Amino acid sequence: MSQNILFVADPLDTFKIYKDTTFSMMREAQRRGHRIAACLAQDLQWKSGGLVTANVQQITLTGNPKNWYRVDRVESTALKDFDAVLMRKDPPFDAEYIYATHLLEQSEREGAHVVNSPRALRDHPEKLAIMEFPQFVTPTLVTRSPQAVRDFHAEHGDIILKPLDGMGGMGIFRVKQDALNLGSIIETLNKGGAETIMVQRFVPQITEGDKRILIINGEPAPFVLARIPQGTEVRGNLAAGGKGVAQPLTARNREIAETIGRQLAPRGLLLIGLDVIGDAVTEINVTSPTCFQEITEQTGFDVPAMFIDALEAHLSAG
Known part of the structure; x- marks a missing residue:
């Protein structure tokens, strides 16, 4: 049965469709006969006595890489009138992002089906969610204290420091045994104790890649993407120049993914x-x-098809 799916995403004109995951979801949904629409998080609004609405573009994918979508119409629509609302806005996970999840949660109370759950998005900030699974985590510190960072470095020698709200490898630093620039890096990230940061013991297996494991409705996809740092770069993120190499899911990684x-x-x-x-x-x-x-x-494993299968099953059950 045809569904009407709204994607809350970044501006469509910023999509790099040759690699964009949201685009691949749209393409698979349209291939199956579903209707697709898009809006920005800033388009969400609520007025007392009414519903959560958005100024929405109903679109059709053209198959032309240069002009990849056509806007069929633009109209203010209640989110509950869509069969599914996919929250796909990129970080930063800032106050405006959180406000958007509150509007999306209100739309759920009105009858909308939002994926991922707005409450779950708020409850699982991407760096801090690992705290629930300490058995799978390298030694890690979350702190505002510059001295605690220095003590952690003294204990572990080779560390990674990162902000809590970055993406794509932004703001990640490695400090080795010599502690070169540790003070400056702490000042940059920690801002004199004003911002909480994460510090982790360096994992040397990064040379084999930072593996992205996709878990769809609790089930890991059978292949991962190992993002391998290039040259002198310590970050494997594709946005930081890492090389993406698909690999079969290992037994240990499957165990970790299934548990989580x-x-x-x-x-x-x-x-x-x-x-x-x-x-x-x-x-x-x-x-x-x-x-x-x-x-x-x-x-050759069709990840978008696996995802849309799960979305259709979620909507049928819900």
């Missing part, structure tokens, strides 16, 4: 992007996990 998936999927997280270096979980991405197209193109 079983626990998180029932909370309304239909799609999770697990980041694993070696056997250490470094992040649990829930806002807009990516790598669908890279895995599909390199392995």
Whole structure:
């Protein structure tokens, strides 16, 4: 049965459709006969006595890479009038993002089906969600204290420091045993104790890649994308120049993914992007996990089809 699906995403004209995961979801949904629409998080609004609405573009994908979508009409529509609302806005996970989840949660009370769950998005910030699974985590510190960071470095010698609200490898630093620039890096990230940061013991298996494991309705996809740092770069993120190499899911990584998936999927997280270096979980991405197209193109396993299958089943059950 044809469904009407709204994607809350970044501006369509910013999409790099050759690799964009939201685009691959749209393409698979349209291929199956579903209608697709798009809006920005800033288009969401609520007025007392009414419903959560958005100024929505009903679109058709053209198949032309240069002009890849056509706007059929633009209209203010209640979110509950869509069969599904997919929250696919990229971080930062800032106050405006949180406000958007509150509007989306209100739309749920009005009858909308939102994926991933707005409450689950708020409850699982991508860096901090790993705290629930300490058995899978490399030694990690979350703190505002510059001295605690220095003590952690003294204990572990080779560390990674990162902000809590970044994406694509933004703001990640490595400090080795010599502590070169540690003070300056702490000042940059920590802002004199004003901002909480994450510090982790360096995992040397990063040379084998930062593996993105996709978990769809609690079930890991059978292939991962190992994002391998290039040259002198310590970051494997594709946005930071990493090379993406698809690989079969290992038995240990499957065990980790199934454990996390079983626990998180029932909370309304239909799609999770697990980041694993070696056997250490470094992040649990829930806002807009990516790598669908890279895995599909390199392995032939259709990740967008797996996702839309799960979405259709979710809507049928709900």
